[in-house]
Amino acid sequence: MTTPNTPSFAASLRRHAASLTGIFLTGLLAVLPIVVTITLVLWLIQLAEALFGGMLGALLPRSAHLPGMGLLLAIAIIFAVGLGLKGVFMSQLLRWFENVLNRIPLIKTVYGAVRDLTAMLGNNGERAFSRVVMVRLPGLPIRLVGFVTIEDLRGAGLADADDEVAVYLPMSYQIGGYTVLLPRRCLTPLDMGFEDAMRLVITAGLSRPEAERGPPPARL
Structure with missing residues (x-):
């Protein structure tokens, strides 16, 4: 009879522990990218809601402000900027704003690095x-x-x-x-x-x- 003190029992226990560890790591590697992606998306949603929702909360009556309005405003602004950049006026305004930022020490370094990174990861990467x-x-x-x-x-x-x-x-x-x-x-x-x-x-x-x-x- 195999007892807890026999070598075969210890080897079997190690095999089961290794099997359970492998199953856990397999599940972790499958779940971790999903959790990180969802967390990042939720953080961006909360950031947009906190920033633009706070602006709307200061402008609108309390009864008229609803949760989610800040996120909708952020989406609307981004969409409007995208449409505006197809025109000459918005493009010139953006270039003027970039020129202002590029004259400010430290700010121009941060802005330039972020702008180049987004251009590299976005559709401008090919160019x-x-x-x-x-x-x-x-x-x-x-x-x-x-x-x-x-x-x-x-x-x-x-x-x-x-x-x-x-x-x-x-x-x-x-x-x-x-x-x-x-x-x-x-x-x-x-x-x-x-x-x-x-x-x-x-x-x-x-x-x-x-x-x-x-x-x-x-x-x-």
């Missing part, structure tokens, strides 16, 4: 990066996926040679990366769209469909 390339660093047996940001470094006053370009190398699972100045001979153009290439790098290749991943890698 911000001219090409998706494979980078071979001289003397290193590695390859990196990068995005050409400046085709003419001599025009930007950053290079002494005509064949150098600026390449952005993003880092996986974080907002960050490096901008390197490389000769064109180190670059190989890739037939890959901006979104696909960025997703590949940011997620370390884990966002690919199962059919493209192939079998699990062998242990070293």
